[in-house]
Amino acid sequence: MKVTIDSFGTTPSGEIVERYILDNDRGITVELITFGATIMKISTPDCGGNIGDITIGFDTLEEYLTKNHHFGSIVGRYANRIEHASFKLGGTTYHLDQNNGKNHIHGGSHGFDKYVWSAHVVEGKESASVIMQHISPDGDMGFPGTLSVQVAYTLDRMDTLTIDYSAFTDAPTVLNLTNHTYFNLSGELGSDISDHVLTVHADDYIPIKENSIPTEEAPLPVEGSTMDLTMPTTIGDIIHKKEPQILYAGGLDHTYVLSKSHDNIVRLAAMLTHPVSGRSLSIATSEPGIQVYTANNLDNITTYRNNVHVPKHGAIAFEAQHFPNSPNRPDFPSTTLTPEHTYTQKTKYTFNKVITSCNVK
Structure with missing residues (x-):
């Protein structure tokens, strides 16, 4: 396993952003930058x-x-939406940054994707990891408690590619992390994904209102x-349907609901294949x-x-989350986290080739 480190630039405030390249010597490389603890680029063979x-990103720090738009970054403190940008915890109402109409999304206008994280490397014969860390102060975007977060990216x-998350707080808070x-x-890149085939191993989903907040009867x-993706389905057959959701x-x-209670068991969540290239991606979390977000914006x-x-x-995008x-x-x-507990999450992306007869030259 090889890890290469270089500079990716300097922020206007003078912080140095580093780039880490993980290479498993089997044609797969993962490029990471410390700005937003971001997956900048993943390359795999067809x-x-x-x-x-096989990922979207930019060439420069600027x-x-x-x-x-959260491309490849860690999203927090709260991935997805919180209605009216507020919640009650321990008898206190907390008001958050409103950055999605009247709602809060993805940690606010200055979420975890906007910070430079610290990082170090752990190398082994069968895998290599880049471990990134960030401290979010009490009151950050309205959230209570000082939060210490660690995210480890491991390629084997x-x-x-495994993403291991851990976090702890000095006061009760809410937390919902993901990678985007x-x-x-x-x-x-530049083509659409209509010819990709998607399977999601979930019997229930969260229906939404027009503002993308879950309906009262969710899940269904x-x-x-x-919304049934339990069998392999061509994405182009879904995303153009004229039905409310x-x-x-x-x-x-x-x-999509993988578990109605947070049992912390890693289970297969989804599989994406591209028949022409023969590439396949499975996600377990x-x-x-x-x-599941089809880049509608x-x-x-x-x-x-x-x-x-x-x-x-x-x-x-496949955003493993609450x-x-x-x-x-x-x-x-x-999604409540208290000082007596440690937040943990594990998400795995496995890259495969699934086509036995290949027409790619």
């Missing part, structure tokens, strides 16, 4: 052995500073609905839900890596 970039020789990497397995069974989001932007105007324009539905608005929904698995 069925013909050609190495391709672009991450000015054009970032079994072609798996956007994937396009074709290796041709996927059986008999457009798809129209509200402009595609998929929904949490200890989280009770996974948000990309505009085909912003330039990304290699000066590429990415269209709407040009990628897909359910949206959980601090205001006692019927959902709790």
Whole structure:
């Protein structure tokens, strides 16, 4: 296993941002930067052995500073939405940064994706890790308690990238962390993902209102609905349907229920395949839900890596997390963290080739 470290630039405040490149000597590389604890780039081989970039990102730190939409970053303190940007905990009402209309999303306008994290490397024969750390002060974006967060990215020789999260607080707070990497397995950024095939191993999902807040009756069974992805389904057959849940989001932007109680068991959540390239990605997580987002807000105007324009539905994100608005929904698995407990999460991305007959040259 190889780890390469270099400088990726300096922020306007003078903080040095480092880049770490993990290489498992099997054609898979993962590039990370300390700004936002971000997965900047993942490259994997197709069925013909050609190495391709399968994630969306930028070439420069300046672009991450000015054009970032959580591409590849750690999202916190609270991934997804909190209705009315407020919640009650221990008899006190906390008011958060309103950055999604009247609601709060992804930790606010200056969430974890906007900080430079500290980092160090742990190397072994079969794997290598980059461990990143950040301290969020009491009152950060309105959240109570000083929070210490650690995220370890580990690439191994079994072609798996594991993200291990841990956190502790000095006062009761709420916490919901995720990584927000956007994937396009074709290796041709700028194409859409309509030809990708998706399976989500969930019998229930969280329906949303027009403002993307969960409905009162959530969760609901996927059986008999457009949201049923329990069998392999071509993404293009879903995201253009004229039915309310798809129209509200402009595609998929929904949490699928993997467990109705947070049992912390790592289970297979989803699989994405691209039949043409033969690439496959499986996601397993200890989280009770996974948000599936088909990049409904990309505009085909912003330039990304290699000066590429990415269209709407040009990628897909799998955000392992708790359910949206959980601090205001006692019927959902709790996101409360107290000083007596440590937050932990494990999410695994495994890269495979699934096509036995390959037409790629």
